[in-house]
Amino acid sequence: xxxxxxxxxxxxxxxxxxxxxxxxxxxxxxxxxxxxxxxxxxxxxxxxxxxxxxxxxxxxxxxxxxxxxxxxxxxxxxxxxxxxxxxxxxxxxxxxxxxxxxxxxxxxxxxxxxxxxxxxxxxxxxxxxxxxxxxxxxxxxxxxxxxxxxxxxxxxxxxxxxxxxxxxxxxxxxxxxxxxxxxxxxxxxxxxxxxxxxxxxxxxxxxxxxxxxxxxxxxxxxxxxxxxxxxxxxxxxxxxxxxxxxxxxxxxxxxxxxxxxxxxxxxxxxxxxxxxxxxxxxxxxxxxxxxxxxxxxxxxxxxxxxxxxxxxxxxxxxxxxxxxxxxxxxxxxxxxxxxxxxxxxxxxxxxxxxxxxxxxxxxxxxxxxxxxxxxxxxxxxxxxxxxxxxxxxxxxxxxxxxxxxxxxxxxxxxxxxxxxxx
Numbered sequence: 093x094x095x096x097x098x099x100x101x102x103x104x105x106x107x108x109x110x111x112x113x114x115x116x117x118x119x120x121x122x123x124x125x126x127x128x129x130x131x132x133x134x135x136x137x138x139x140x141x142x143x144x145x146x147x148x149x150x151x152x153x154x155x156x157x158x159x160x161x162x163x164x165x166x167x168x169x170x171x172x173x174x175x176x177x178x179x180x181x182x183x184x185x186x187x188x189x190x191x192x193x194x195x196x197x198x199x200x201x202x203x204x205x206x207x208x209x210x211x212x213x214x215x216x217x218x219x220x221x222x223x224x225x226x227x228x229x230x231x232x233x234x235x236x237x238x239x240x241x242x243x244x245x246x247x248x249x250x251x252x253x254x255x256x257x258x259x260x261x262x263x264x265x266x267x268x269x270x271x272x273x274x275x276x277x278x279x280x281x282x283x284x285x286x287x288x289x290x291x292x293x294x295x296x297x298x299x300x301x302x303x304x305x306x307x308x309x310x311x312x313x314x315x316x317x318x319x320x321x322x323x324x325x326x327x328x329x330x331x332x333x334x335x336x337x338x339x340x341x342x343x344x345x346x347x348x349x350x351x352x353x354x355x356x357x358x359x360x361x362x363x364x365x366x367x368x369x370x371x372x373x374x375x376x377x378x379x380x381x382x383x384x385x386x387x388x389x390x391x392x393x394x395x396x397x398x399x400x401x402x403x404x405x406x407x408x409x410x411x412x413x414x415x416x417x418x419x420x421x422x423x424x425x426x427x428x429x430x431x432x433x434x435x436x437x438x439x440x441x442x443x444x445x446x447x448x449x450x451x452x453x454x455x456x457x458x459x460x461x462x463x464x465x466x467x468x469x470x471x472x473x474x475x476x477x478x479x480x481x482x483x484x485x486x487x488x489x490x491x492x493x494x495x496x497x498x499x500x501x502x503x504x505x506x507x508x509x510x511x512x513x514x
Contacts, residue, residue, distance in 0.1 A: 101238060106284045107227060113280035115242045117177070120273025122250040123266050124184065125149075126362060128205060129342045130353050131187075131263035135198050139475075143339035143467025145205050146459075152210035153448075153456025157217075161448025162306040164217030165441060169288040170281060173222070176215035177278035183208050185271035191264035213448065220447035222288035224435050233380055233432040240373035240428045247366025255359025290440050310445025313438065318497040320437065323389060323430040324450045325496075329489035330393070330426060331458030333400055336466025336482030344475040349409045357409055364413040368420020375421075376428055385433040387502035389426055393493050396422035397486030404479035 101107050128149075133142045164172055183204055190196040227235045257266060314320050341362070342353055351357040379388055399419040406412035431447070438446045462482060470478035 120270030127263035147463035157452030160213040161217040161445040164444035169218035172218040181274035221443035244370030251363035252359030258354035327454035328458035332462035335459035335462030339463040339466040365420035369424040372425035400483035
């Protein structure tokens, strides 16, 4: 069944359902992003195990990302998203249930962190392809801005509330909210009327060799497209630095800023990142009217790298919060700009594969390895030194960007140059 696409996104009931699903899921996931490492830290007191939570949340992209993207390009995207949300509601719900029964262990928490993200790679593969089909390529940046604005508001409001709740509730109990959010997201996606996939041409039956050929097709497009290739590489380097930073943020708040792992101050420090993300999401559509995606990356990246180094040196929690505000603005701008760019230039039948490959390299490789390295550096040299060392890697991304084809693409704003192959 198909319906006309309203001119304004706010008037589109299907987009509102999609937006609601993402907002609900982000709310629950934000609670979990804070509560899960706090839970492991309280259960174990270990810097390395706490950092491992962050790594396990991104590691599945290394194992399943490419396959999830290839399969999502073959399967019904709506069905994939609904099933993934439903399975994750069950997985996350097992943690508060185990806590209630008195059998919760660190091992279970780590397994759930890994399993939830493994399932979520399939949701992501379908989601990346679904949005351009739902709203049209011309409105992808506007739609992503709406989604990221909601996410940023959530990241602003939820951390302080979570910090206060952690003072009176066990972190395991709070994970019930994430389980409910996954269930609500599945319900919202199921209600979308318009198709989330274009009509597929007849393709060879799914066999291992065929699946590998599908994956190879997506990777070849990513590698040969100069703009997509460069932004993906930059994303991987930036995620390496960001993963190391976030892997140590709970320990940093507790041992360096001395604000503990709960309460209003803890929530505010975490939440200022959300304000930065909100600024980035609201700015992107306006910036794209004045400059190309390549130019946005070139100018936002140095700011992100600089603040990523200076933020850990903050002498007080208020200064730290302001630093995270600036870093969140630049960091998220680079990310949402790159995602929108990939969705706009990638052919529909490759959307899942190309975007999950990009996520695998940035989130899976960069964030995972960065989290592990950050945890080891923090354990060896302390949280502050470890975070500074990780922040320095952001400067590598600046060098890559300014010596890449992005400079020529930005100078000429030439779509043909952006699609140049190697």
